[in-house]
Amino acid sequence: DVVMTQSPLSLPVTLGQPASISCRSSQSLVHSDGNTYLNWFQQRPGQSPRRLIYKVSNRDSGVPDRFSGSGSGTDFTLKISRVEAEDVGVYFCMQGTHWPRTFGPGTKVDIK
């Protein structure tokens, strides 16, 4: 199975400051169709997860443009340009290239 790792696992941030989360996979996530199926999800306290980013860098509808995704192969990053209070929660990466699908352990973002 593809192992997804994230760092840091805990990220205290200052409002208005940038934040960055790293996600690494144990195998390349480049699919045979040429796409890289790396997704980012946000789970706010008490809520269901919500997808923010698909295929590395594509923002879902309604996702603020302060969220951006980048990376390739086995190394990916989610960036928040200026953290807002509503961004508190846990962020998960998930690979959709290989079976079984696998999630990272999650990065808990809270306000300092």
Add this chain to the structure above:
Amino acid sequence: EVQLVEFGGGLVQPGGSLRLSCAASGFTFSSYNMNWVRQAPGKGLEWVSHIDKSSSTKYYADSVKGRFTISRDNAKNSLYLQMNSLRDEDTAVYYCMRGYLWGQGTMVTVSS
């Protein structure tokens, strides 16, 4: 409104069975592959199972293979998860998921 609503969770004894359902609305259900994802209390996300649009392809996590069966009824816009031989470690909130779209989840508790 585009939404997924899960139901059927509850308390069940180890070794017992439960059938979860997910009702889809607001989109053409038959056009989309679907997944079940679970989250144990206080833990991360675990992908459980996938079914394609026509039910011809199904995948399972090793942790549930041989015990859980995914199915769908496109005429009823519904996704199902038949869970047999339940174990304590199956205790979790179970979500149905279609990419960016997640339900609110249904809680399954396996306990004697």
